[in-house]
Amino acid sequence: MDLNLGLVAIIITLFIIVGAVVTRRCVECMIAGSMVAAVFVYGTGFLTGWSESLQNMLADNVWVMLVCLLFGGLIGLLTDSKGSFGFSKYISKICNTQRKTLLTTFIMGILIFVDDYLNVLSIGVCMKKISDKQKLPRETLAYLLDSTGAPVCVLLPFSTWAVFYASLFYEQESVKALGVTSALGAYIKAIPFLFYPMITLLIVFLFVMGWMPKLGPMKKAYERVEQTGKVYSDASRKYNHDDPEGEEDGNIWNFLLPMGVLVGVAVATGDILVAVILALIVCFVLYVPRRILSVEDFLSSMIRGFGDMLPTLTMLLVTFVLKDISGQMGMTEYIIEIAEPFLFASIFPAMVFVLGAVLAFTTGSDWGMSSIITPIVFPLGAALGANPVLIMAAIISGGTFGSHACFYSDATLLASQAAGVDNMEHALTQIPYVIIASVLSVICFIAAGLLV
DSSP states (O other), rough: OTTHHHHHHHOOOOOOOOHHHHHHHHHHHHHHHHHHHHHHHHHHHHHHHHHHHHHHHHHHHHHHHHHHHHHHHHHHHHHTHHHHHHHHHTTTTTOOOOHHHHHHHHHHHHHSSHHHHHHHHHHHHHHHHHHHTTTHHHHHHHHHHTTSSSSHHHHHSSSEEEEEEHHTTTTTTHHHHOOOOHHOOOOOHGGGGGGHHHHHHHHHHHHHHHHHHHHHHHHHHHHHHHHHHOOOOOOGGGGGOOOOGGGGGGTTTTHHHHHHHHHHHHHSSOOOOHHHHHHHHHHHHHHHHTSOOHHHHHHHHHHHHHHHHHHHHHHHHHHHHHHHHHEEEEEHHHHHHHHGGOOOOOTTHHHHHHHHHHHHHHEEEEEEEHHHHHHHHHHHHHHHHHOOOHHHHHHHHHHHHHHOOOTTTTTHOOOOOOTOOHHHHHHHHHHHHHHHHHHHHHHHHHHHHHOO
């Protein structure tokens, strides 16, 4: 693999980021960038190579695509059955101020900790209409969804994130040398040092309570609501449809039973795909025999929900293609080679966090990044005498940063989709808070490296 292509991949990625920010056309910039990258990898056969990557990524990520599609169908059913109205009617009695609405969303984000997809999509369904009633910008809802997705999942050792990282780290000799008897035991040792997710949640709590100021684009979003009453911008109009009438007729059980099955099965089995399929079956049993929806309307609602997810699925698929081709160009290996001479024991955990964050942000792959750098940084850290617990925490924090901050990561895309807001608007409104959390995390990792 030619590591010089790694530099080209970085340049292409930077152009994609700048182009997406300037034009607000993320998908188009990513498609163009991935095709340019394909030219360097495949030469004159770049179209064939690009299309093969497209097919491979669709096949490799069919689970994600199915989960998102079926979630879209479930959201469509909950809306058309007016079950979400019934939930809104009851919860609105509690969420009668902006602060209470934000705090309720924050608490729900902590309670649904088993998986970030489940967290983001289910809470988006629950809170979008209530948030609108309180004249909160949709960008705020997207920020809360994104910030309580991965950051919450990594802090609790009962999530899909914990299972992944625990199994990944337990294979390393320096981790086994800690004397832990299980992979989960190793993971638990790292939790007190997960600075980025902890600081992110602290900032979100301060924001919810009104103690953190509205910064940059977020401040402009609040000003838009005050001046025009619009909870989302014109750019986000295409992600929203007129809601059906009849909120007073909504039955809360039409919402709670399917959602209860969804969360309960996901927690019990760890399989979100099975959980959402069972939730759809519960919807059919609840709605069709009681003539809330006819069989034809039921299928139409599901298909409309599928359609609402297509913009997000398109961007996800293009993200996977870009990640695949950038990986073939050796971007990750190039960045590691450049950073390696600057790694020292005391600041090693901080550098691992920065390295992981940069890789996760540029590739849009948090778990993929972690899988690549783990077998590299642990032996290097052992040679330098760095603390393996801090290295674990740094890798997890870097992956969390990527999931949270990268504007084309799956979590960011799903948060914007669930909130019904343009993805770039969501990414830009949360960037100031991401930067604050990142800087504070680097300082904490440096201090920990010196003291622990």
